[in-house]
Amino acid sequence: xxxxxxxxxxxxxxxxxxxxxxxxxxxxxxxxxxxxxxxxxxxxxxxxxxxxxxxxxxxxxxxxxxxxxxxxxxxxxxxxxxxxxxxxxxxxxxxxxxxxxxxxxxxxxxxxxxxxxxxxxxxxxxxxxxxxxxxxxxxxxxxxxxxxxxxxxxxxxxxxxxxxxxxxxxxxxxxxxxxxxxxxxxxxxxxxxxxxxxxxxxxxxxxxxxxxxxxxxxxxxxxxxxxxxxxxxxxxxxxxxxxxxxxxxxxxxxxxxxxxxxxxxxxxxxxxxxxxxxxxxxxxxxxxxxxxxxxxxxxxxxxxxxxxxxxxxxxxxxxxxxxxxxxxxxx
Numbered sequence: 001x002x003x004x005x006x007x008x009x010x011x012x013x014x015x016x017x018x019x020x021x022x023x024x025x026x027x028x029x030x031x032x033x034x035x036x037x038x039x040x041x042x043x044x045x046x047x048x049x050x051x052x053x054x055x056x057x058x059x060x061x062x063x064x065x066x067x068x069x070x071x072x073x074x075x076x077x078x079x080x081x082x083x084x085x086x087x088x089x090x091x092x093x094x095x096x097x098x099x100x101x102x103x104x105x106x107x108x109x110x111x112x113x114x115x116x117x118x119x120x121x122x123x124x125x126x127x128x129x130x131x132x133x134x135x136x137x138x139x140x141x142x143x144x145x146x147x148x149x150x151x152x153x154x155x156x157x158x159x160x161x162x163x164x165x166x167x168x169x170x171x172x173x174x175x176x177x178x179x180x181x182x183x184x185x186x187x188x189x190x191x192x193x194x195x196x197x198x199x200x201x202x203x204x205x206x207x208x209x210x211x212x213x214x215x216x217x218x219x220x221x222x223x224x225x226x227x228x229x230x231x232x233x234x235x236x237x238x239x240x241x242x243x244x245x246x247x248x249x250x251x252x253x254x255x256x257x258x259x260x261x262x263x264x265x266x267x268x269x270x271x272x273x274x275x276x277x278x279x280x281x282x283x284x285x286x287x288x289x290x291x292x293x294x295x296x297x298x299x300x301x302x303x304x305x306x307x308x309x310x311x312x313x314x315x316x317x318x319x320x321x322x323x324x325x326x327x328x329x330x331x
Contacts (some may be wrong), residue, residue, distance in 0.1 A: 004049045020283040035219075053069055053094070054070070065100060065142050066147060068115055071115070072110075072139055075114035078160040079108060079161040080143075082118055082120070082163070086218065089123075090244050104319065108322070114153075120136050131163065136170070136253060136254070147183060159181070162185055162187065169188040176267045185268045189263065189310070190309075214245055216238050223312075229313065262291035265294060270322065273309070274302050274312075275305060296330070298328075300321040
């Protein structure tokens with residue numbers, strides 16, 4: 001087994017080279033048509049057409065969950081994107097920079113996909129609920145409802161692909177374990193947890209939510225590879241992140257993450273992360289990849305990138321890896 005673990009990084013690089021309650025929707029913008037663009041053009045440094053943005057509300061247990069959309073005119077597949085711990089969907093996946101292409105949503109639409117990005121409770125355009133807290137189980141239930149709603153919008157397409165980034169990858173895995181029928185494939189991006197890690201229960205009594213103000217320093221801290229993104233790109237992200245999420249959301253019940261079990265993932269899975277991502281060390285990714293419960297899996301390392309690989313100069317490698325995995329030949 002130790003020999004297999006030592007070989008896994010090499011195998012991963014080679015694989016990368018080959019390749020609810022009933023919901024409602026209130027769109028604020030109808031999707032527009034876009035010309036097709038190849039994955040080679042869907043780059044952070046190459047112009048990608050800007051798709052028209054839609055906004056929807058999916059009600060889950062009476063609470064409104066905000067979902068953004070950008071759609072190709074005749075999509076061949078759908079994908080749902082879930083943000084990380086601090087920032088919401090728009091800054092993370094639809095960053096707009098004059099003269100640059102940094103939007104993952106636009107790049108995936110250019111590949112012919114229907115793209116949706118959810119704001120978890122307390123993030124972006126989704127308000128906190130009356131508890132003022134978010135928990136892993138609550139986030140999983142909300143995501144399951146959104147996946148169900150997205151599938152209803154595209155009854156002639158396969159079940160959506162689920163892509164979770166950073167903490168969003170943990171929510172996505174939890175959802176895949178409990179509702180495998182809701183997704184055709186799973187993408188775990190920038191996975192920040194060591195498999196088998198155990199989290200303690202909440203303290204008693206539970207403290208009040210901190211509602212900590214977010215900062216420009218925190219918004220810029222993930223861009224650690226020099227030259228991987230322009231200063232204009234970093235500045236645009238900081239501005240968008242602080243505007244969308246001026247107050248940091250509060251989480252509790254971290255012991256619910258103890259239910260995460262890679263062996264319980266029975267969905268085809270792509271593991272992807274930046275080469276220099278400090279939150280996704282090679283040892284942890286090796287343990288995760290080895291333990292995944294579905295034989296159809298791949299591991300891609302985006303060279304020269306960090307935790308925000310999808311926004312950086314090698315963003316087209318990220319998009320190519322995701323699209324190629326979704327469209328891989330299957331029996």
